Amino acid sequence: MQLQNKIVLxxxxxxxxxxxxxxxxxxxxxxxxxxxxxxxxxxxxxxxQIQANGSxxxxxxxxxxxxxxxQKMFQTILDTFGVLDIVVNNAGITADNLLIRMKxxxxxxxxxxxxKSVFLVSKLAAKQxxxxxxxxxxxxxxxxxxxxxxxxANYVAAKSGVIGLTKTMARELAVxxxxxxxxxxxxxVTDMTENLSDAVKEQMLQQIPLKKLGTxxxxxxxxxxxxxxxxxxxxxxxxxVDGGMHM
Amino acid sequence: xxxxFNKVVEIISERLGKDAxxxxxxxxxxxxxxxxxxxxxxxxxxxxxEFEIEISDEEAExxxxxxxxxxxxxxx
Numbered sequence: 539m540q541l542q543n544k545i546v547l548x549x550x551x552x553x554x555x556x557x558x559x560x561x562x563x564x565x566x567x568x569x570x571x572x573x574x575x576x577x578x579x580x581x582x583x584x585x586x587q588i589q590a591n592g593s594x595x596x597x598x599x600x601x602x603x604x605x606x607x608x609q610k611m612f613q614t615i616l617d618t619f620g621v622l623d624i625v626v627n628n629a630g631i632t633a634d635n636l637l638i639r640m641k642x643x644x645x646x647x648x649x650x651x652x653x654k655s656v657f658l659v660s661k662l663a664a665k666q667x668x669x670x671x672x673x674x675x676x677x678x679x680x681x682x683x684x685x686x687x688x689x690x691a692n693y694v695a696a697k698s699g700v701i702g703l704t705k706t707m708a709r710e711l712a713v714x715x716x717x718x719x720x721x722x723x724x725x726x727v728t729d730m731t732e733n734l735s736d737a738v739k740e741q742m743l744q745q746i747p748l749k750k751l752g753t754x755x756x757x758x759x760x761x762x763x764x765x766x767x768x769x770x771x772x773x774x775x776x777x778x779v780d781g782g783m784h785m
Numbered sequence: 786x787x788x789x790f791n792k793v794v795e796i797i798s799e800r801l802g803k804d805a806x807x808x809x810x811x812x813x814x815x816x817x818x819x820x821x822x823x824x825x826x827x828x829x830x831x832x833x834x835e836f837e838i839e840i841s842d843e844e845a846e847x848x849x850x851x852x853x854x855x856x857x858x859x860x861x
Contacts, residue, residue: 669830710823 539567540766545619547571549602549659550629552580554728555678558754559626559761560595564588566762570595571615573602573629602629602655612662621670624765625663627656627700628678632730637691645692652696656703660718664711673716676764677704678757681724681780697722701776708774717773719764724780726752747782789836790855796831797851800824810852832858 541563551560552574560570561584570588572595574581581597588595596618600611615622630652633644656677667673682690683697701720708718725731725742731751734742743749760779763769778784790810798805801818814820820828829845832838836858840848848854 665830668827669834714823714827 540762540768541624542567544568544623544765545571545615545621546624546626546765547573547615547622547659547663548626548628549573549655550575551584551626552577554730555723555726555754555757556626556628557584558758559628560584561587561591562755562758562762563624563626563765564593564595565591566766567593568624568765569593569619571619572597573600573611575599575601575629602659603650605658608655608658608662612666616666622663622666622673623670624674624676625659626676626678626761626765627659629655630678630696630730632690632693634689634693635691636689640691648692649696649699652693653699653703656700660703660707664707664716667711667716668714671715673711674765675707675711675716675718676761677718677720679704679720679722679776681722681778681783684722684776684778684784704776705774712773717764717769719769719772719774720776721757721760721764722776722778722780722784723757724752724778724783726754726757728754745783746780750781752779752781789858790851792835793832793851793855793858796835797828800828800831808851810850810855812851813849814851815849829854 546563546568548556548560548570550556551572560572564570572581572584574597585595585597598611598614600607602608631648633648635644660675663675677700679700680697682694683701687694704718704720711718757779760777794805794808797808801820803818812818814825829840832854833840838861848857
């Protein structure tokens with residue numbers, strides 16, 4: 539198994555892409571820390587499913603936009619496992635609005651949850667991984683971080699930020715044996731995209747060369763590739779998994 | 786004090802490949818010992834491990850010379 543006994547933290551893992559990544563890594567033999575913010579029941583269900591598949595898992599509550607809560611989460615993780623091999627910075631939210639309608643609070647909330655969180659979690663992860671002399675960080679960016687998207691100024695700015703942060707972390711940490719890559723998912727069927735109107739979904743399909751929406755499993759497969767030694771010679775890369783939207 | 790100094794020097798000389806006899810209390814990690822910023826961070830982390838202490842980001846920023854590190858460790 540590709541991730542046998544690896545200790546993995548997946549943020550925002552109670553549903554959507556994070557959930558699929560947590561389950562896939564569990565199947566690959568990893569011990570998975572399922573981070574969640576509000577959905578405890580869903581997180582526990584993910585843990586139960588990983589355990590049912592024969593691996594270890596643990597749910598840890600933390601708002602990853604808060605330094606204090608991230609520190610506590612790391613304390614728990616390191617007290618329990620002593621090491622941390624892989625981090626998937628996945629937690630994210632949307633608060634869409636047109637630029638001229640967007641409230642400061644909407645901007646701040648999305649930047650904090652989608653970008654600041656990657657900084658906070660990666661900072662502590664890198665510290666541990668530098669000690670270990672190995673580690674692997676995977677950040678969830680987005681196709682809109684590469685292309686822009688009307689009505690998502692906050693989300694797009696945050697995801698573009700994640701892309702820049704990924705490349706910078708990759709450069710800083712490469713000599714310490716830590717790889718950092720990102721995935722830029724396209725339109726994936728999750729709660730986040732479920733709320734969109736049929737008209738918007740139809741419009742999306744027009745932009746996708748493969749003419750279908752993606753699934754969380756499509757993303758989890760690529761995350762597994764980046765987490766495993768199959769990608770040992772890759773760092774600082776942004777992999778588009780979007781049916782061909784961004785080329 | 787002398788014990789701490791000797792141990793710190795040993796760690797530095799090993800990590801940065803410097804002759805221990807050239808390292809003094811006044812040696813600056815960056816300017817005199819040629820450590821880059823990430824090497825300083827790693828040195829601090831190794832000191833944390835070896836002496837089983839914790840050095841916060843704010844405290845670490847104040848450690849510029851070998852003597853600063855020794856003083857910090859001895860004052861705990």
